[in-house]
Amino acid sequence: MGLDIGTTKVCVIVAEPDEEGEVHITGMGTSPSTGVRRGVVVDLDGTTRAIEDAVEAAERMAGVKIAGVVLGVSGEHIASQNSRGVVAVSRGDHEIGESDVSRVVEAARMAAIPASDREIIHLLPRDFVVDGQDGVKNPVGMYGTRLEVDAHIVTGASTFLANLLKCVQRAGVEAEELVLEPLASGEAVLSQAERELGVALVDIGGGTSSLGLFLGGGLCHAAVLPIGGHHITSDIAVGLRTPIVEAEKLKIRHGCATAAMAAEGETIEVVPIGTREARILPRRVLAEIIEPRLSEIFAMIKTQLRRSGYAPLLPAGVVATGGTALLRGIADAATEQLDLPARVGVPEVSGSMADVVGSPIYATGVGLILHAARKRPTGRAAHHLDGTGTLFGRIRQWVREFTQGG
Numbered sequence: 001m002g003l004d005i006g007t008t009k010v011c012v013i014v015a016e017p018d019e020e021g022e023v024h025i026t027g028m029g030t031s032p033s034t035g036v037r038r039g040v041v042v043d044l045d046g047t048t049r050a051i052e053d054a055v056e057a058a059e060r061m062a063g064v065k066i067a068g069v070v071l072g073v074s075g076e077h078i079a080s081q082n083s084r085g086v087v088a089v090s091r092g093d094h095e096i097g098e099s100d101v102s103r104v105v106e107a108a109r110m111a112a113i114p115a116s117d118r119e120i121i122h123l124l125p126r127d128f129v130v131d132g133q134d135g136v137k138n139p140v141g142m143y144g145t146r147l148e149v150d151a152h153i154v155t156g157a158s159t160f161l162a163n164l165l166k167c168v169q170r171a172g173v174e175a176e177e178l179v180l181e182p183l184a185s186g187e188a189v190l191s192q193a194e195r196e197l198g199v200a201l202v203d204i205g206g207g208t209s210s211l212g213l214f215l216g217g218g219l220c221h222a223a224v225l226p227i228g229g230h231h232i233t234s235d236i237a238v239g240l241r242t243p244i245v246e247a248e249k250l251k252i253r254h255g256c257a258t259a260a261m262a263a264e265g266e267t268i269e270v271v272p273i274g275t276r277e278a279r280i281l282p283r284r285v286l287a288e289i290i291e292p293r294l295s296e297i298f299a300m301i302k303t304q305l306r307r308s309g310y311a312p313l314l315p316a317g318v319v320a321t322g323g324t325a326l327l328r329g330i331a332d333a334a335t336e337q338l339d340l341p342a343r344v345g346v347p348e349v350s351g352s353m354a355d356v357v358g359s360p361i362y363a364t365g366v367g368l369i370l371h372a373a374r375k376r377p378t379g380r381a382a383h384h385l386d387g388t389g390t391l392f393g394r395i396r397q398w399v400r401e402f403t404q405g406g
């Protein structure tokens with residue numbers, strides 16, 4: 001089961017694997033999220049209730065009881081860095097064993113010890129180097145004297161993670177694994193070829209835009225920006241002097257990414273705040289409000305891409321997910337502003353609920369399940385070694401001390 005606690009919606013997706021390990025989506029539940037700002041929990045009670053509602057709806061639909069979930073993590077506090085570990089191969093005959101791999105990954109972790117107020121969410125080995133030869137995916141059984149690993153480490157602020165876990169716990173479900181949201185979204189919509197070649201996953205949700213860069217098959221950079229589709233909606237509300245609910249409807253029904261996309265003569269009906277009577281306005285007026293805010297979002301993404309140093313290494317371009325990816329013309333606008341080919345990413349899955357979750361809005365939720373289900377050889381090693389055990393141990397301890405100590 002995947003649990004995505006977003007800024008606009010809490011979403012639970014239920015899946016069942018078949019004998020071949022193929023995932024079938026059998027249930028889904030969503031509820032409006034009121035206690036989350038920019039990807040971070042700000043209201044424990046509101047978020048707990050939203051989780052309970054979404055879990056209940058998903059359970060009803062799938063006809064199962066949900067006990068454990070794979071939990072998505074997001075928010076501006078997320079940081080990521082590369083780290084390298086080096087060890088001497090322990091065995092006399094220089095055959096590399098599992099223990100050497102554990103030691104070298106541990107060395108990479110030690111080389112990047114996070115500040116005391118941060119926790120490691122992922123430690124993902126990307127590439128092993130045996131006696132200077134890089135590009136080794138699985139070194140176990142090979143001969144060598146020196147083993148190195150290039151790992152990618154994702155960290156988050158302990159307190160924010162603890163608050164998130166507290167809500168989940170209070171809603172009566174157990175978080176079995178934490179997964180960075182853009183990593184999950186990427187799992188749902190990117191092909192292996194794109195991930196090998198170099199690709200940017202951009203999830204533009206309601207309160208955040210998150211970025212995951214993939215190269216050589218794995219994640220190499222991640223960041224979460226505190227801006228999203230909700231900013232577009234509030235601009236529309238202010239610009240057209242209409243309530244937020246009306247602005248949201250206008251955006252979804254008539255919105256488009258650029259003013260040039262709105263044809264001459266097209267009109268929209270706007271109900272101004274405090275009145276009942278609709279005004280007729282050119283659709284272009286709406287597009288002229290959306291365009292600059294979307295440009296701002298893309299400009300922030302572009303700055304992140306440049307800062308990451310990976311901008312020239314993304315031949316597979318940009319894949320957009322999240323609700324805002326449904327905005328008409330967004331792929332063209334992304335191509336134009338980011339100078340990269342772009343497409344909208346839609347999760348492709350099977351099962352009775354497959355068509356419902358086949359939308360960029362559910363990329364994160366579906367990806368959480370796929371991330372946990374796909375047992376790639378290196379993925380398993382990563383999972384085994386990525387320290388989530390200690391993460392949960394420490395954060396749970398922390399939550400307990402907090403709740404008992406007042």
Ligand SMILES: Nc1ncnc2c1ncn2[C@@H]1O[C@H](COP(=O)(O)OP(=O)(O)OP(=O)(O)O)[C@@H](O)[C@H]1O
Nearest residue numbers: 006007008009205206207208229230322323324326
């Ligand atoms: N057809 C559409 N056109 C434009 N925007 C849309 C459309 N459908 C949904 N949105 C926008 O998508 C946003 C919600 O997206 P999503 O469900 O991915 O966010 P979230 O996961 O709750 O939030 P976040 O990931 O930022 O925490 C809202 O701002 C909504 O207005």
Ligand SMILES: [Mg+2]
Nearest residue numbers: 006205322364
């Ligand atoms: Mg989201």
